[in-house]
Each structure stands twice: as C-alpha cells, then as structure tokens.
Amino acid sequence: MESPGEFPTQKDTSKNFSNEASVVFVLGGPASGKGTQCPKIVEHFGFTHLCVGELLEEETKSGSENGKMIRNFKLEGKIVPSEVTVGILQQAMQQSENKKFIIDGFPRNEENLATFEKTVKVEPEFVLFFDCPEEELKRRLLSRNQGRADDNPVTIEKRLEVFKESTLPIINYYSSKGKVQKINAQRSVEQVFDDISNVFSKLNPGSRGASTI
Ligand SMILES: Nc1ncnc2c1ncn2[C@@H]1O[C@H](COP(=O)(O)OP(=O)(O)OP(=O)(O)O)[C@@H](O)[C@H]1O
Numbered sequence: 001m002e003s004p005g006e007f008p009t010q011k012d013t014s015k016n017f018s019n020e021a022s023v024v025f026v027l028g029g030p031a032s033g034k035g036t037q038c039p040k041i042v043e044h045f046g047f048t049h050l051c052v053g054e055l056l057e058e059e060t061k062s063g064s065e066n067g068k069m070i071r072n073f074k075l076e077g078k079i080v081p082s083e084v085t086v087g088i089l090q091q092a093m094q095q096s097e098n099k100k101f102i103i104d105g106f107p108r109n110e111e112n113l114a115t116f117e118k119t120v121k122v123e124p125e126f127v128l129f130f131d132c133p134e135e136e137l138k139r140r141l142l143s144r145n146q147g148r149a150d151d152n153p154v155t156i157e158k159r160l161e162v163f164k165e166s167t168l169p170i171i172n173y174y175s176s177k178g179k180v181q182k183i184n185a186q187r188s189v190e191q192v193f194d195d196i197s198n199v200f201s202k203l204n205p206g207s208r209g210a211s212t213i
C-alpha cells in the first residue's frame with residue numbers, strides 16, 4: 001500500500017459539483033470509437049472531454065510509484081484501483097472551468113462506480129454506449145497503429161475479456177435505470193456522429209443543472 005501522499009488530493013467536492021457539474025459517461029469496447037467521436041462532441045456541444053485512459057497515461061510519465069503501478073495495470077489490460085483513478089479524475093474536474101464533462105472509458109467496473117458515487121456525487125445524465133461487434137473491435141485494435149503499448153495481441157484479448165466481465169454489467173445497470181443511449185458504432189465515423197448528435201440534441205445534457213446522488 002502506498003502512502004496517501006501518492007494520491008492526488010481527494011477533497012470533498014460534493015458542494016462544488018452537486019449544483020453545477022453535468023456528466024455523460026462514454027462507454028464501449030476497446031477501439032469502439034470513443035476517442036474518435038468525443039472531440040466532435042466537444043466541438044459541437046461544448047463539453048470538456050476527460051479520457052480517463054489518457055489521464056492515467058499522463059500519470060505514468062510523472063515517475064511516481066502510482067505511475068509505475070498504472071503502467072503495469074495497463075499493460076496487463078487490468079482496471080487500475082478506483083481510489084487512484086477517481087482521485088485523478090476528480091482533480092481534472094476541479095481544475096476545469098467548464099463543468100460539462102464527457103467522461104470517456106469510465107466507470108469500468110462496480111468499484112469505479114461506487115467510488116465515483118461516494119466521492120464526486122454526480123449522477124450521469126446518461127451513458128453513451130458504443131455498441132460494436134468483437135470482430136470489428138479486434139480488426140480496429142490490430143490496425144490502430146498509434147504506438148499504444150496495450151495494442152498488442154495478448155493485451156487486446158485481456159482488455160476484451162475485462163470489458164465483457166466488468167464493464168458490460170455497468171452498462172446493463174444503467175440500462176435498467178433507463179439511462180443508456182446505444183449507438184451502432186460499426187458504421188462510418190460520420191454516420192456514428194449523426195446518431196450521437198441526435199441524442200445530444202434531443203436530451204440536451206447540461207441544460208437543466210446537475211443531477212446529484
Ligand atoms: N466508425 C469507425 N469506423 C472505422 N474505424 C473507426 C471508426 N471509429 C474509429 N475508428 C478507428 O478505430 C480505431 C480505434 O478508435 P478510437 O481510438 O476512437 O477507439 P476508442 O474507443 O477510444 O478505443 P480505446 O478504448 O482503446 O481507447 C482508430 O484507429 C480509429 O481511427
């Protein structure tokens with residue numbers, strides 16, 4: 001167990017966030033297109049994109065003990081402990097002027113969700129779910145070619161397993177609450193964004209104030 005000093009400060013932000021932050025979670029299998037579509041949502045709908053995988057990647061460059069641990073977890077396709085991830089995410093939310101967030105690739109499992117609910121205390125307006133067949137995900141992962149250490153055949157298999165075992169239940173949980181907006185992600189980038197635009201135009205997230213837990 002690392003010293004508490006290793007973690008970013010986790011202030012109780014319930015007062016800050018409960019009345020002003022608006023959150024949309026963006027979930028889907030690895031390479032389903034989340035990182036391709038989120039900048040378009042930023043451009044057209046004024047959200048701030050927080051890609052949790054990238055925030056964790058930045059931490060690996062800090063040279064901290066947490067950074068080393070995160071690098072190993074990512075290489076093994078495992079989900080980083082929630083207190084670390086939520087600490088980093090919460091810090092990014094606090095530092096942002098904009099309080100409308102699309103949170104990409106989180107929550108990945110029950111522990112992530114429970115820690116976010118307990119700490120950040122913001123209920124997502126909805127979950128944008130990129131639905132894509134596994135064969136297409138594998139094809140995209142093997143041809144992404146962006147230098148990601150976790151885009152190798154062994155880690156890809158692990159990430160796909162973790163998605164099915166740990167993240168699909170989170171999507172099903174929000175689905176049972178009527179909060180999932182499912183997008184067919186196996187179409188062109190433009191067609192996928194057309195559907196996303198329809199969802200954001202219809203639901204207009206961020207317009208009614210925050211949803212608190
Ligand atoms: N609609 C699409 N059709 C075909 N290829 C796509 C589409 N959307 C994205 N891609 C390609 O698939 C690959 C993965 O996309 P992207 O990085 O956006 O996925 P991701 O969901 O963010 O993945 P990860 O969870 O691994 O970060 C990239 O090479 C991207 O160019």
Ligand SMILES: O=c1ccn([C@@H]2O[C@H](COP(=O)(O)O)[C@@H](O)[C@H]2O)c(=O)[nH]1
Pocket residue numbers: 030052053054056073074075077078079080081085104105106107108112150159
């Ligand atoms: O909430 C999260 C998000 C990501 N991770 C780790 O990062 C990699 C890559 O994430 P992408 O969203 O696919 O870019 C993922 O495999 C996990 O190891 C995490 O632990 N928790």
Ligand SMILES: [Mg+2]
Pocket residue numbers: 034035051053
């Ligand atoms: Mg991504």
